[in-house]
Amino acid sequence: MAQGAAGKGTLAIRAAGRLPPLGLWVSATRGWLAAELAQEAGQRRLFPWLAVAFGGGILAYFSLTGGEPALWAAPIAAALCLALTPLLGARPAGLALVLALAAALLGFGAAAWRVARVSGPILARTSIAPLTGLIEALDEREEGARLIVRLASFGSLPPEARPLRVRVTYRTQQALKPGDFIAAKARLLPPPEPARPGGYDFGRDAFFRGIGAVGSLLGAIEVRPAPEPVPPALRLSAAIDGARNALTRRITDANGGQAGAVAAALVTGKRGLIAPETNDVLRAAGIYHVVSISGLHMVLAAGVVFWLVRSALALVPHLALLWPIKKIAAGFAMTGVTAYCAFSGWDVAAERALIMTLIMLGAILVDRPALNMRNLALAAFVALAREPEALLGPSFQMSFGAVAGLTACARFIDGRLLRRAGDGLAGRAIGLASTAVFGTLLTTLVAQIATAPFATFHFQTIQPFGLVGNALTLPLVSLAVMPAAVLGILAYPFALDQPVWWLMGQAVRGMLAISGWIGGFGQATIVVPAFGVGGLALLTLGLLVAVLPVSRLRRIAIVPVALGLLTAAAPERHDIFIDREGRGAAVRGGSGRLIALGRPSSFVLEQWLKADGDARRASEAGEGATCDRLGCTLRAFDGRQVALARDKRALPEDCARADILITPHSAPAGCAAGLVIDRAALARSGAVAIRLDASGPVVSGARETARSLPWRPLASRPAQPSPAVLRQRPDEAASEEADAAPESGAESLQ
Known part of the structure; x- marks a missing residue:
């Protein structure tokens, strides 16, 4: 009616x-x-x-x-x-x-x-002091390792000011393992803030993981007996992490090279041994999500266990006829995928994927359709109730966006029409092959369209050949790599796993070869300018309206999608970026591209370049400024004179001549520069971005909020007592900031 x-x-x-x-x-x-x-x-x-x-x-x-x-x-x-x-x-x-x-x-x-x-204490300033604590987790890298340490002491910091956990690196070859209680000298600094307004906030993610400082260990590391009994939960988590590292070494030893490193990451989630060049190749091919323990791994692991158990039970006629073998297989799959998630470290992406997978398998137990929007919504409820902050990150957005898109389009990509290619054995074979190819291509296309707004917003990159990369590698991963991973884990307790890991490594080598071929294409990775939250909100609304309704209401999605695309295609670009210490900046010169001033860390400079849609490396952005030992000057594209005064002796001259003055020091009273960004301004705003309008500079800061965020130590907070304050060299700060940053790229997409 x-x-x-x-x-x-x-x-x-x-x-x-x-x-x-x-x-x-x-x-x-x-x-x-x-x-x-x-x-x-x-x-x-x-x-x-x-x-x-x-x-x-x-x-x-x-x-x-x-x-x-x-x-x-x-x-x-x-x-x-x-x-x-x-x-x-x-x-x-x-x-x-x-x-x-x-x-x-x-x-x-x-x-x-x-x-x-x-909520817990966060280190307020860079300090160097003796550290003691328990290693909760250890990730081996090409040089040294990165540790999560639960602090027992750090210099003279009292317990109420001491972070619960710290993340530190060390570059020696000393043998350490999870569960060791260590003592060493450490250089710690607060978790890095965004490199630009609206950029990725590592400090927020570290806060929710209980990490209150990052840094590095210096000199010798002493392993001591723990001064008090270690809680059982910590002992268990340390034992699991140690088992992951042992299996990682076993897989890499069976294969060697980057094939072994990638194969180990596929099984254990330990990615520290993968070289940066290999990461770049995988990202260019659009398949970096494969090496992150997330939805793909959980679904394949559950699917392999489900298929193996159901096939084994079907071989017994009595069981196949009288027992609900499908439900039994679902129960085994739920147990297996939960154990796999625990073994892989309970990473946040894996945990959300586990919740989704368990709900889908649970639907089989209660005779409900496994893949529908209600189950997906229930999984979102559970995941967000446990970790509400996940909503702000790319992992949650991309994983649920991809699954929502695939669920909405399931009836279009199931390949029923192609399965009717003809009668007879040849016709059925052609139909099955066509269905596999057609389904893989459409599944990849739908997932890429659904995740594109989030990937572009967070990473400022587009992989135009990702469809080809996923279409060529996912069948290999699904049919060879992941089944070998499951068989290898089953054979591992019997020491019969080495041949399986070798075979898995051969399949991974094929995957890397395909990725390298695709990565060699011109424009395999396109860097686009960063757009604002408004564009992301419109595109997200469009995705929701397109996939959630079943009626013609989904046609309304064209409106927010069109507006979102228009907003994202014309982002507000900044002309000057300044790091939070005032020691480096990037200014848009007469060529229209950013030029580095001072000594910003290469990691931060590349974040600025990427936000501007510039694919250059940091080493390629330093030509064009006039610099001496006191500072740098550059004429911006609109004729304004920008000066970076690294030394106090340059301040009088720069105040008189510059339109915009940047300095890590306190500017003198009465400085005549039109805009002054000095120590006091940076303490209030953090990293700064400036847009040069005809009416004057428009300044925005990474700390622009009237609210005191619990994960961001503001300058107004009382200083913590510290045994020593270290003035870092820029190269040391750059190294530690890069270590503190997350693994870049779309590592947690599905």
Whole structure:
């Protein structure tokens, strides 16, 4: 009846023969919306929007500009909303709005509770002092290793000012293992802030992992007995990490080279032995997600266990006829994939993938369709309730975006039409081969379209040949690499695994060869300018409207998608970038490209270049400025004179001549420069980006918020006592900042 009402409204408009009055348009639109919403409710497709509302509440919390909210406020408000629902049974629209509001309040409350639960001390300034602590995790690298250490002491810092965990590197070949209690001298610094306003905030991610400082160990490292018993949970996690490292070495020893390093990463998630050049090749081919323990690994691991158990049970006629072997296989798959996630380190991407996989397998146990939007929404609820901050990162956005797109398009990519290629053995073989190729291509295409907004926003890169790379390598990964990984793990306890790892390494070599071939194409990786949150929000809304409804409401998605593409295609580009210490900058010169001033770290400079859509390396951006031992000067593209005064002796002259003055020191009173970015300004704003408008410079800072964020130590915080303060050389700061940064690239896509 609702559809009939919508049809009558449309006919009335057409019969008018002219532009109808506004009231008629409104009436027809209301009728159409009522009909489409009735269809959505009839097919129970409104539930996924509650997960969207839950996520909206999380975003509202992280967008706060005031102080921290009371922890009881959001849960009580949500309870009041839910108490109203029995009174709204006759008003479906009101009921839906109240439930959405309750979900948003619960999301807001979950984020507030999560921050309160993980909050801990953060190191306020760079310090060097003796350190003692327990190694919780160890990642071997080509040189040395990177450790997560639970601190027992650091110099004279009292317990209330001491970070719970620190992440440090060491470059010696000393044998350490998870569970060791160590003593060494360490150089620690606060977790890095964004290199530019709107950039990736490692400090936020470190805060939610309990990491309050990063740095490096200096000199000899002493292994001591722990001064007190280690809690069982820490002993277990350290033992698991040690087992992962042992298996990583066993796999690399069986293969050697980068094939062994990649094969080990596919099994254990330890990526420290993969060379940067190999990472670049995998990213250029669009398949770097393969070496991150995430959705692909969980699905393949669960699928292999499910298939093996079900096939083995089907061989016994009595079991196949009388027992629910499909459910038994699902139960074994759930156990196996959970054990695999625990072994792989419970990485955040793997954990979210595990939740999704368990819900899909659980649907089999209760005779429900495994792949549908309700299950995906339930997985999102569980993942976000556990880690609300995950909503802000590329891993959650890309994994759920890809699965949502594939779920919505499942009926178009299942290959049923191609399976009817003909009768007979040859026809069926052709149909199956065509289905495999067609399904792989369409699956990859849908996943790439669904994840493109998030990948471009976070990484500023596009891999145009990713479709080819995934189409050529995923069959190899699915049919050879991952089954070999499962068989190798099963054979490992019996010491029969070396031949399996060797065979797996041969398949990985094929994968690397394909990736290298694709990476050799021209423009295999395209760097695009960074666009703002507004463009991402519009594209995300478009994706949600396109995949969640089953009615014609999905056609509305064209509006936010078009607006989002227009916004992303014309981003607001900055003309000057300044690091948070004021020791380096990049200015747009007369050529229209950024030119480096001073000594910014290569890691930070490349972040600036990438945000500007510039694919150059840091070493290629240093020509064009006039520099001496006191500082640098450069005339910007619009004629303004920009000066970077590294030495205090340069300040009087630069204040008199420069339009924009940048210095890590305090500018003298009465400095005549039109805009001064000095120590005090940087302490307030952090890293700075400036847009040069005709009306004057427009300045934005990475710390531009009225709210004191718990993961960002502001200059107004009281200084922590420290045994020594170290003034770093720029090369040391660059090395430690690169070590602190996450593995770049789309490592956690699916």
